[in-house]
Amino acid sequence: MKNFALKGDIIYTPEPGKFRCHEDSYLVCGDGKVKGIWRELPERFSGIRVEDYSGKLIFPGLCDLHIHAPQYSFRGIGMDMELLPWLETYTFPEESKYGDLEYAKKAYEIFTEDLRRSATSRVNVFATIHREAAVLLMDLLEKAGICGFAGKVCMDRNCPDDYREEDARTSAEETRKWYETVKDRTMMRPILTPRFLPSCSDELMEQLGKFQRETGLYVQSHLSENPEEVEWVKELAPWSENYGDAYDRFGLFGGTAKTVMAHCVYSGKKERALMKARGVYAAHCPQSNLNLSSGIAPVRTMLEEGLHVGLGTDMAGGASLSMLRVMTDAVQVSKMYWRYLDKKKKPLSAPEAFYLGTKGGGSFFGQVGSFEEGYEFDAVVLNDASLGTALDLQMDQRMERAMYLSGTEEITAKYVGGRKIFERL
Amino acid sequence: MKNFALKGDIIYTPEPGKFRCHEDSYLVCGDGKVKGIWRELPERFSGIRVEDYSGKLIFPGLCDLHIHAPQYSFRGIGMDMELLPWLETYTFPEESKYGDLEYAKKAYEIFTEDLRRSATSRVNVFATIHREAAVLLMDLLEKAGICGFAGKVCMDRNCPDDYREEDARTSAEETRKWYETVKDRTMMRPILTPRFLPSCSDELMEQLGKFQRETGLYVQSHLSENPEEVEWVKELAPWSENYGDAYDRFGLFGGTAKTVMAHCVYSGKKERALMKARGVYAAHCPQSNLNLSSGIAPVRTMLEEGLHVGLGTDMAGGASLSMLRVMTDAVQVSKMYWRYLDKKKKPLSAPEAFYLGTKGGGSFFGQVGSFEEGYEFDAVVLNDASLGTALDLQMDQRMERAMYLSGTEEITAKYVGGRKIFERL
Numbered sequence: 047m048k049n050f051a052l053k054g055d056i057i058y059t060p061e062p063g064k065f066r067c068h069e070d071s072y073l074v075c076g077d078g079k080v081k082g083i084w085r086e087l088p089e090r091f092s093g094i095r096v097e098d099y100s101g102k103l104i105f106p107g108l109c110d111l112h113i114h115a116p117q118y119s120f121r122g123i124g125m126d127m128e129l130l131p132w133l134e135t136y137t138f139p140e141e142s143k144y145g146d147l148e149y150a151k152k153a154y155e156i157f158t159e160d161l162r163r164s165a166t167s168r169v170n171v172f173a174t175i176h177r178e179a180a181v182l183l184m185d186l187l188e189k190a191g192i193c194g195f196a197g198k199v200c201m202d203r204n205c206p207d208d209y210r211e212e213d214a215r216t217s218a219e220e221t222r223k224w225y226e227t228v229k230d231r232t233m234m235r236p237i238l239t240p241r242f243l244p245s246c247s248d249e250l251m252e253q254l255g256k257f258q259r260e261t262g263l264y265v266q267s268h269l270s271e272n273p274e275e276v277e278w279v280k281e282l283a284p285w286s287e288n289y290g291d292a293y294d295r296f297g298l299f300g301g302t303a304k305t306v307m308a309h310c311v312y313s314g315k316k317e318r319a320l321m322k323a324r325g326v327y328a329a330h331c332p333q334s335n336l337n338l339s340s341g342i343a344p345v346r347t348m349l350e351e352g353l354h355v356g357l358g359t360d361m362a363g364g365a366s367l368s369m370l371r372v373m374t375d376a377v378q379v380s381k382m383y384w385r386y387l388d389k390k391k392k393p394l395s396a397p398e399a400f401y402l403g404t405k406g407g408g409s410f411f412g413q414v415g416s417f418e419e420g421y422e423f424d425a426v427v428l429n430d431a432s433l434g435t436a437l438d439l440q441m442d443q444r445m446e447r448a449m450y451l452s453g454t455e456e457i458t459a460k461y462v463g464g465r466k467i468f469e470r471l
Numbered sequence: 472m473k474n475f476a477l478k479g480d481i482i483y484t485p486e487p488g489k490f491r492c493h494e495d496s497y498l499v500c501g502d503g504k505v506k507g508i509w510r511e512l513p514e515r516f517s518g519i520r521v522e523d524y525s526g527k528l529i530f531p532g533l534c535d536l537h538i539h540a541p542q543y544s545f546r547g548i549g550m551d552m553e554l555l556p557w558l559e560t561y562t563f564p565e566e567s568k569y570g571d572l573e574y575a576k577k578a579y580e581i582f583t584e585d586l587r588r589s590a591t592s593r594v595n596v597f598a599t600i601h602r603e604a605a606v607l608l609m610d611l612l613e614k615a616g617i618c619g620f621a622g623k624v625c626m627d628r629n630c631p632d633d634y635r636e637e638d639a640r641t642s643a644e645e646t647r648k649w650y651e652t653v654k655d656r657t658m659m660r661p662i663l664t665p666r667f668l669p670s671c672s673d674e675l676m677e678q679l680g681k682f683q684r685e686t687g688l689y690v691q692s693h694l695s696e697n698p699e700e701v702e703w704v705k706e707l708a709p710w711s712e713n714y715g716d717a718y719d720r721f722g723l724f725g726g727t728a729k730t731v732m733a734h735c736v737y738s739g740k741k742e743r744a745l746m747k748a749r750g751v752y753a754a755h756c757p758q759s760n761l762n763l764s765s766g767i768a769p770v771r772t773m774l775e776e777g778l779h780v781g782l783g784t785d786m787a788g789g790a791s792l793s794m795l796r797v798m799t800d801a802v803q804v805s806k807m808y809w810r811y812l813d814k815k816k817k818p819l820s821a822p823e824a825f826y827l828g829t830k831g832g833g834s835f836f837g838q839v840g841s842f843e844e845g846y847e848f849d850a851v852v853l854n855d856a857s858l859g860t861a862l863d864l865q866m867d868q869r870m871e872r873a874m875y876l877s878g879t880e881e882i883t884a885k886y887v888g889g890r891k892i893f894e895r896l
Binding site for chain 2: 118119120121122123125126140149152153156159160333336337339340341342365366374377378379381382384385386387393395396433434435436437439443446447449450451453454455
């Protein structure tokens with residue numbers, strides 16, 4: 047892959063607190079990685095192809111740490127329940143359909159095409175329990191140019207007969223078979239995906255833990271999302287100190303098993319300490335936590351304690367696929383956290399939320415989410431000219447506005463790993 | 472104005488709890504009013520013009536009970552403060568510019584054009600203290616086809632020297648002059664607009680009360696938005712029982728002075744009882760209340776107590792001009808109210824929020840916000856085909872999705888008072 051450059055108004059957050067802005071500059075890509083940013087193109091790059099996006103914002107591709115692809119069909123409806131009845135009523139019936147590959151193809155094509163046109167470049171995706179549909183989803187995501195991790199879901203208890211793997215052995219075997227099919231992929235890589243503790247028997251968890259140690263697979267699941275769920279886990283795993291510890295007993299909570307856990311709304315001090323000790327990522331999903339009446343995660347506290355925190359849509363707990371929207375949701379709920387739960391916890395700022403949605407969560411994928419030298423060349427071009435104003439704005443203000451106001455139509459182009467995967471003509 | 476009909480999937484909420492759906496039907500307009508809805512066009516309407524929007528949603532124009540037009544320029548930025556410092560830092564400096572009619576024209580043209588393309592048909596708008604710019608804003612809104620109320624802002628204390636009316640007499644006189652210019656308008660009608668109690672001296676309030684009794688003007692202002700503001704009002708009006716009562720002492724709180732008050736986040740039992748007794752409308756602005764860290768208004772309580780409640784963007788406390796978005800914000804914050812403030816207060820449902828944004832707030836403007844016979848013919852056509860899904864959805868589900876997911880580009884056409892004011896070609 048040859049060198050090339052994007053020209054425009056380049057903005058990113060190497061640190062959480064502040065946007066770094068390079069107006070009317072060149073962002074150079076070499077072999078899929080960021081080479082640097084220059085106001086004038088250095089002589090050694092003279093003659094390289096320049097894509098001219100002058101006047102447009104260029105920022106790192108966004109990292110969605112938690113999406114359920116099969117739930118995309120019912121996004122924006124069924125907002126009248128909390129987590130557990132919502133799973134029974136809306137989610138399991140829909141996910142059970144993905145045994146039909148034709149339906150899976152129809153639904154996943156809609157999802158992947160919308161994702162391609164979004165500002166998201168890297169994802170952690172849940173499929174369903176169906177092995178073939180999970181492979182199909184990975185095919186379609188790769189075809190769309192998206193990188194990250196996808197998992198066949200494992201679940202063998204507390205779910206309907208028509209949407210449950212027969213037993214722990216079957217679930218583990220199907221997971222092995224799926225892994226063998228996809229283990230050599232480099233764009234969408236496999237990730238071990240026990241749905242959440244209530245759906246997985248101890249025996250299944252043991253087998254998955256063993257399989258993790260054999261393969262070194264990363265892990266994704268859910269943690270402390272809803273009060274009733276947390277209570278249920280206490281009943282199901284009375285031997286555990288907390289929900290996180292229940293995963294940890296099976297070796298599925300960070301350490302050598304790099305792990306991301308969605309939500310962490312009710313993660314207490316001990317659970318957070320374990321997350322920190324094990325390097326577990328929290329995928330903060332504020333829009334989902336609003337829609338399912340879950341609550342507000344203690345994000346400021348997690349940041350103060352030095353935990354890894356990124357953002358997720360949690361489609362279809364979250365209705366919108368836009369990670370720009372999720373950033374502003376994170377800011378908004380942090381203000382309610384401050385107002386009603388703890389006045390010592392300062393709300394998130396716009397650049398802090400931007401950091402979480404780029405470099406913060408991006409590190410789960412490697413050198414991702416920044417324009418520092420050596421980072422994966424993931425870049426989004428956004429045309430904010432349609433967001434009219436009588437003011438002359440600074441670049442950081444334009445970026446904040448783009449977070450609050452832009453829809454899909456402002457996304458002009460997207461590059462992932464140096465490859466252009468979308469351009470609005 | 473002749474009869475005509477719109478054909479499509481017609482949906483509205485004559486009552487709060489449930490959508491009423493008429494699939495593939497005709498919505499007939501006569502003399503700017505709704506005549507009715509029919510599956511087949513009755514013989515007496517045979518031969519009338521039919522606008523064919525088959526397959527698209529048709530719902531009542533949305534009613535934004537609270538917008539600050541001059542703040543549109545800085546929407547989506549400056550989200551790092553609470554109300555009072557936010558006013559000093561961002562709002563007053565921007566509003567002070569509207570003494571320059573050229574700047575006002577440039578900024579208001581952007582605002583009114585975006586409003587024309589939105590799903591909003593009726594508005595209550597704050598201008599600035601500048602009489603001529605307020606008239607210009609009304610001109611531009613009428614040219615854009617929007618109906619409702621607009622007010623020259625009155626303020627003579629606790630604001631910067633370059634953005635304050637000289638004294639109570641000057642403010643009242645300017646208001647009289649402005650009223651004389653615009654009193655005969657039928658689309659954008661004048662409304663008395665004391666900014667909020669802290670900005671208006673007792674003398675000014677007295678003069679405005681007197682002027683209201685002479686003219687019968689409606690009134691718009693702010694109420695109990697932020698804890699520091701509420702405390703400040705206690706200091707400024709120690710003779711009042713509560714913030715609402717402070718307005719009431721001057722005759723500017725409902726009764727014969729039909730009144731809408733924005734926010735009411737901290738309206739206690741007595742204040743709400745006074746609102747109910749006086750028929751005062753609450754303009755619930757959930758997005759603004761999030762952005763300015765204000766809090767969550769007790770909307771369920773207000774509805775139980777029989778208060779008039781509508782929705783507002785509170786541009787630019789709210790960043791988005793979309794009233795569909797505000798409806799979903801209202802649902803989301805009501806869930807946090809339930810979770811953290813009062814488990815007895817059931818969250819709002821989608822059709823309840825839709826009702827508030829249409830018929831609930833619409834009654835401030837007259838027979839507005841429904842498709843019942845005799846209502847103003849305000850109708851929005853929305854093409855939800857771009858919101859892909861593998862499912863076959865019911866109409867009420869499509870409407871809920873449109874609330875959560877649609878941006879400006881899904882708005883296909885808009886009618887206000889029987890007049891087509893926007894169509895996407």
